[in-house]
Amino acid sequence: MKYIKALPLVLLAIVMILNAESDKFMSHATEINGMEVMEPWARERPANAMMGGAFLTLKNSEGEADRLVSASSPVADKVEIHDSVMKDGVMSMMRIEELVVEPGETVMLKPGGFHVMLMGLKKPLTKGTEFPLTLNFARAGEITVTVHVKDAGDMGATHKHN
Numbered sequence: 001m002k003y004i005k006a007l008p009l010v011l012l013a014i015v016m017i018l019n020a021e022s023d024k025f026m027s028h029a030t031e032i033n034g035m036e037v038m039e040p041w042a043r044e045r046p047a048n049a050m051m052g053g054a055f056l057t058l059k060n061s062e063g064e065a066d067r068l069v070s071a072s073s074p075v076a077d078k079v080e081i082h083d084s085v086m087k088d089g090v091m092s093m094m095r096i097e098e099l100v101v102e103p104g105e106t107v108m109l110k111p112g113g114f115h116v117m118l119m120g121l122k123k124p125l126t127k128g129t130e131f132p133l134t135l136n137f138a139r140a141g142e143i144t145v146t147v148h149v150k151d152a153g154d155m156g157a158t159h160k161h162n
């Protein structure tokens with residue numbers, strides 16, 4: 001009857017291993033000079049798409065503000081920082097010069113809000129693949145992260161570019 005007693009321990013071990021695996025998969029964070037870049041992901045795009053959006057969370061743990069001033073990636077001709085605005089029921093996006101992250105502040109780039117715009121895609125953003133993205137901060141400097149391409153629904157037909 002020894003193995004019955006051991007079973008809960010075995011199950012516990014399995015649960016712990018699964019948790020560790022999902023943690024490894026879920027929490028991608030890179031911290032350089034007090035700027036943390038968390039969970040970078042991009043929405044999968046059809047093969048003929050020219051543009052794609054990348055999303056992530058920024059956390060500034062320094063005592064002074066920082067600014068995301070530019071970005072680049074080998075998968076796109078040009079990378080811009082965008083904000084989204086809802087006007088007359090239509091979501092549109094516009095380029096912003098910089099994204100300020102105040103001291104201690106966490107800023108989330110997400111669909112329908114701030115995002116990193118990949119323009120002139122050189123390769124399709126296929127679900128399950130990943131690509132590098134370099135973010136340039138005024139204070140923290142260059143931070144390169146690995147962006148994971150995910151299937152996360154669609155932004156809808158009302159999404160357009162200015």
Ligand SMILES: [Cu+2]
Nearest residue numbers: 082093115117
């Ligand atoms: Cu955009």
